[in-house]
Amino acid sequence: METDTTDQSKDDILICLPGERLCRVEDNVVLGEGTYEQGGYIYASKSGIVSIVESEEKYQMVSVNKPGFHLTIPATGDVVTARVLVTTPKFAKCAIFCVRNVLLESSYRGLLRKEDVRETEKDRVDIYKSFKPGDIILARVINQMEQSFMLSTAESELGVVIAYASDARKNRIPMVPIGWGEMQCPQTTIKEPRKVAKVLPESTIKSEP
């Protein structure tokens, strides 16, 4: 290893620039964010601080971080927060505004097909009974199609997290989930069908593949 900054004290910070060679590719070295591999070496692709994190399985992850800076694009497998914009019989169009725990500056288009709403009884799903425009949902990015990201809520932790009753627009009191398929307005006690997410602490969702 050419670089060694396992203990990062303030005086011992390794700064790198795009195109700078960091180290050789070895079996126990994993490429992290802001790096790329070429001709048997790992190079930096951003300017920032080099960090080497050692994990339990003797792997070392080399990555480059820019101080006070983070830029995100939804990637396959990420859990995103999106707002439902339009519902049609076949799919729901969404606007992704948050990836993992990072708020995006501008939203990305997302598409949730009828088949990806839930795990079981896929053919009996009705989009209109699962989502309404304006709902805030948690979903996982499963694919990247042209122009938009394909989303899925086929996990019990994914689905609608915040929804308002369709008639009580003025009061804006969020409905309370009363089951995996229904939500209720606390004021009018009207029940509405939704694909409800079982909201868990974030760490449990993240650990899944």
Add this chain to the structure above:
Amino acid sequence: MAGRMELLSEQGLRLDGRRPHELRHIKCKLGVFEQPDGSAYMEQGNTKVLAAVYGPHQAKSKKAEGNDLVINCQYSQATFSTAERKNRPRGDRKSLEFKMYLQQALSAAIKSELYPRSQIDVYVEVLQADGANYAVSLNAATLALIDAGICLNEFVVACTASLSKSNIPLTDISHIEEVSGGPKLTIAALPTAEKIAFMEMSERFHIDHLETVIETAMAGCREIRDILERAVKEHLIHMGSAADWARVG
């Protein structure tokens, strides 16, 4: 080539007193503005350029073709940037040409596979034009991209070169040398990998000299790269110590 002015004096000095291999004075700064995701200001002699980068964000539908990253550039020149007033800042043939060349050179440097279906906007504003406008614009754009934290293969830098009548290659051409009719070669390079991302040449000279002129321009690129690297490092140390090396992510 008869009739054009001699670019080198008998003492071997150029019109502005530089030696043939000398670059003009370079000053640059990252993070000039707050609104764009990345911005940079660059001065090379009397050529002054501001660059701003927005993105990556979702590609506008009309520009998106398939899964690729769209690099959207705009080159504009302030109406007061030249000695003769320009009537409009952009939209003329020259700026459209430069815009295309910027796109070419930048797409060689940006790691586009990391940004599918996204768009990066690069806007370049020339405040004062005194030769090598394209080269300085590209260098400023590179700095702005680095400021925006966009992943690059490495620095992409550009430099110009010319050939004096006595066949001595000259680096970093100023406006006065440009108009006095010598050949002008612009190279955008990835200096560490020794790759050329873009090259443009005008006027004629013998093919035998091409090699030396390209080598001169490449040497200029390497020198500019070193200067830019120093500036980025200084900026990082400045920003990092202000943020107390806080790591986000």
Add this chain to the structure above:
Amino acid sequence: MAYVALSEAEKTFILHGVEEDFRCDGRSRRDYRPMELETGLVSNASGSARLRLANTDILVGVKTEIDVPNPLTPEFGKLEFFVDCSANATPEFEGRGGSDLAQELILSLQKAYESSLAFDYRTLCLIPGQQCWKLYIDILILECGGNLHDAVSLAAKAALYNTKLPRVTATLLDAGVTDLIISDNPYDCTRVGIDAVPLLVTVCKIGDYCLVDPSAEEEVCSTVSMVVAVSMRNNTGRCGGYKMLRPFITKFLSTAYLSGTHMTGGGSMHRETMLNCIQLGLSIGEQLNSLLVKMLKAEEQRVGPKRPKTVGFLK
């Protein structure tokens, strides 16, 4: 204009701040944000200035040209404004995206400078009816942080102050043809008088109150605003007999005149409110003008023999 999204709660917060006369950034309703000014930084222009008003960044270059005066006004020189909204400010300005905003700014400047009492076009005349100076005032908007009108007019005035016209002497040749000789000496130049040059003050109405120098967020909250062009005029000519007292009198007799005003934004306002707005604009414009003149004088001192290098964008 760069789009700023505000929620209802944020708007209410700003509104309450304005009511309390304590705005989000701690200013009162009559305060301006901090300003930075630098002149003479574009060497290809005859005069230039860069003004940074908080996040609003304006660069102005003045170019000169010799032209033939308009036959209707043979003794007047010419002035032309051009505004370019750089895409650096916001991606919306890409291509022709900023042309509406640019046109609006050009029009309000033209209106403000229209009167020959606001800008003395005679100083730009070389030979009446034959030759005059034409000044191109090219304004480049590099970053928008609200209150463009004020910032643009301040920068334009500063650039005019910085403009140096080479001294021109006319010689009469045969057959009544005049020939102009332009001085080669860069120090042999004339300046443009800026005493009366107008400034634009935007008075923004938020809720029931009027305020000056709105930030981008405040502009979103406002329904209507008045752009008031304020021109200062020296009345010292009238008090010829009191030469001793002139320095003191000048102070009181230079008064603010209105040289044009128009409303922007979609809303409407009451007639009395409008007059109040204009009054407020005039008094603020007067203060702003004296502040600018002071800044320019200080800048001039700096540009003297002990002149440090121009900083420009490198600061």
